[in-house]
Amino acid sequence: MLDPTSRYAPLETATLTLPDGRVAAYKRRRFIPANTSLRVLAEVSVTESDRLDLLTHRTLGDPEHFWRVCDANDTLNPFDLMREPGSVVRIGMPEF
């Protein structure tokens, strides 16, 4: 039961039968897509008081899509992305 905006929503749901016979459903591991074919929509410089959710809301319209910004910058930890003022954050063109 994942929200449709979640990065895990399109992943395949697999099932595993536990030793005691119960069946557990789980999502397969998600890999960050390779950015070789990324179309860059914008490049934004980080300012002192900016936050990732605010930046996402400004550029992509919905703060819940912050993970798309992380994906475009090959960032595993969202907090690393906005740590250094002046660094450039790429905003990718969203795809299906």
Add this chain to the structure above:
Amino acid sequence: MSLLGIHLTLLVGPTVAVPAPGSFMEALQRVEVTHNDEGRSGFQLTFGVGRSGPLDLMDYGLASHPLLKPMNRVVLVVTFNVVPQVLFDGIITHRTLAPSQQPGSSTLTVTGEDVSAAMDLDAKVHEHPAQVEPIIIAQLVLGYAQYGLVPVIIPPPSLDVPLPIQRTPVFRGTDYAYLREMANRYGYVFQVTPGPAPMMNTAYWGPPNRVGIPQRALSVNMGAQSNVDSIDFQYNALAPTTVKGQAMALGRALPVRTFASLRVPPLASQPALLTQSRVRTSLLEDVPDGAGYIAAQGRAQGQTDASTDQVLTGSGELDATRYGDMLRPRGLVGVRGAGFEHDGFFYVRNVTHSIRPGEYKQRFTLTREGAGALTPVVPP
């Protein structure tokens, strides 16, 4: 370029749909798409056409364009802020050219149906000895690979394997008609849903889908929170029907009787079949010769379930720019602000999208089996 707001992308092509040229989008005046939970969905594109330059000497420009030929594939993609969603994937089946006496008001209207129209072209004699429905359905759907159909089949609770020495069911008609007929046996539906990516479709055969996360709530009369332009609710006391009859089991006739809808999850706290003082009763329709008691009971339950889908109906219109998402049929949606009797979760039966430059409206029909919300709160 800002991506914020709602954008429409039109893809057309003979077998593979490609983004339409800019001249198409300039001429596009109106898009209307209807999604139904049963039956086929349809689309209509209205283009303004004219004969202004030397290129239009022979014909109205778009009317002779090879991309808009009948039986071509049309894919519509709507992007809400960032998320592209496939609105429609279909085939052009009708075209209307309306030349006008007034300059600038000639139109070319292109109408079509979803890709299941392609399954409804060739009538055949279907004969599948000793096979149960899920296997037959998978075989039929996989024959349409060029439409990117991915079958999703929910097997019915009881399956009756026809023994070849006793009987072999035969159906004369198109693949689509056969899929619908098999779905009707169990009160199920066969539906083709576009997406998740363009040129892909999901062929769903199973009970009407009521599970999953409810969509963004429809808020009525809630000040700045409202996203519904207008809505009305109708309660039909003549719709809920129980079924009784008899069927053969173990060499004797046993009664078949239904009492309540078995659709899960229930949506109403006062389901009409249980709370109404009188409900209609109908007789069991003919079951095929040789089909057993379980098949008869399944068909009776299917009739009862289908009748309760029409008890409480809500219909109205919303503004997509305020709602911010695409309301999809065949799922749940919450309604709030309409009072306890009419609030709560509903099954979305059909949605009509009406798009023109600067305006996007969605008209919808919601149903459920009775009045009264089941949850104290509807999340926004």
